[in-house]
Amino acid sequence: MLLCIDCGNTNTVFALWRDGAFLSTWRIATQHQRTADEYYTWLTQLMDLRGIYGDITEVIISSTVPRVVFNLRVLCDRYFECRPSVVGRPDCRLPVPPRVEEGVRPGPDRLANAAGAFDRHGGDVVVVDFGTATNFDVVAEDGAYVGGVIAPGVNLSLEALHQGAAALPHVDVSRPPKVIGTNTVGCIQSGVFWGYIGLVDGILRRIRDEYGRPMRAIGTGGLAPLFATGETLFDTIEDDLTIHGLTVIQRYNKDTS
Numbered sequence: 454m455l456l457c458i459d460c461g462n463t464n465t466v467f468a469l470w471r472d473g474a475f476l477s478t479w480r481i482a483t484q485h486q487r488t489a490d491e492y493y494t495w496l497t498q499l500m501d502l503r504g505i506y507g508d509i510t511e512v513i514i515s516s517t518v519p520r521v522v523f524n525l526r527v528l529c530d531r532y533f534e535c536r537p538s539v540v541g542r543p544d545c546r547l548p549v550p551p552r553v554e555e556g557v558r559p560g561p562d563r564l565a566n567a568a569g570a571f572d573r574h575g576g577d578v579v580v581v582d583f584g585t586a587t588n589f590d591v592v593a594e595d596g597a598y599v600g601g602v603i604a605p606g607v608n609l610s611l612e613a614l615h616q617g618a619a620a621l622p623h624v625d626v627s628r629p630p631k632v633i634g635t636n637t638v639g640c641i642q643s644g645v646f647w648g649y650i651g652l653v654d655g656i657l658r659r660i661r662d663e664y665g666r667p668m669r670a671i672g673t674g675g676l677a678p679l680f681a682t683g684e685t686l687f688d689t690i691e692d693d694l695t696i697h698g699l700t701v702i703q704r705y706n707k708d709t710s
């Protein structure tokens with residue numbers, strides 16, 4: 454059984470994959486202080502609850518937070534007796550290497566998104582990932598990650614407004630019924646919701662102009678469905694794209710080892 458671990462700056466997703474399908478996925482806040490023993494007790498309890506038995510024999514990790522990798526390696530070594538593949542490290546090969554400026558280390562989540570998108574759709578794709586950041590990952594015709602855009606995430610923007618303006622409360626993102634807010638919360642929701650619709654629409658348009666060939670757009674990340682309601686921003690929404698990409702990278706490393 455393969456365990457895929459996708460550590461974002463806010464949340465970490467664990468997903469178990471066997472016989473070509475995900476058995477279950479679980480989410481935990483990303484904290485570098487978490488020990489291998491804590492991960493293990495948490496994970497095995499959830500596996501028990503779901504009635505998932507069998508040994509974890511392989512692990513692949515994507516981490517945008519370098520510090521958490523240490524304890525995840527300990528987890529693999531102590532409890533699963535394996536060495537994890539860590540995306541972005543030299544010994545974890547990618548099906549298609551990225552084409553970026555020399556010395557640039559693209560986020561491993563973006564490399565996984567590219568591998569997942571290419572596997573499902575072929576190239577000429579842009580992935581829009583709504584996580585801590587809202588990032589756009591451009592995948593060329595041959596499947597190479599070639600760059601993109603990093604914008605502040607939706608929840609970060611809301612938090613920044615609350616932090617920076619004494620009279621503005623913390624607000625959760627939602628789609629307001631109107632653009633012209635008639636109370637403070639409505640005004641903030643409008644600014645962030647319609648602001649991001651404009652951001653995504655405008656950046657996708659400019660990416661397509663610059664790229665010069667037709668491109669599919671795939672939405673992923675927790676907030677993608679919210680921004681897709683009633684809009685035609687994305688061709689598809691695939692909330693498992695990053696972890697799917699991890700299975701693709703792992704399979705590639707096994708097949709070519």
Ligand SMILES: Nc1ncnc2c1ncn2[C@@H]1O[C@H](COP(=O)(O)OP(=O)(O)OP(=O)(O)O)[C@@H](O)[C@H]1O
Binds near residue numbers: 583585626679
């Ligand atoms: N309908 C919703 N309304 C408000 N928040 C939502 C909704 N659906 C998901 N979220 C939140 O959106 C956030 C983005 O989800 P996602 O899992 O893609 O990113 P993340 O885990 O927060 O970021 P990262 O991957 O960078 O750690 C999450 O905090 C999630 O709880």
Ligand SMILES: CC(C)(CO)[C@@H](O)C(=O)NCCC(=O)O
Binds near residue numbers: 462
């Ligand atoms: C942009 C984020 C924060 C999105 O999770 C992550 O992919 C990251 O830390 N990237 C490193 C820089 C880069 O991708 O060019």
Ligand SMILES: [K+]
Binds near residue numbers: 461562584674695
């Ligand atoms: K993510």
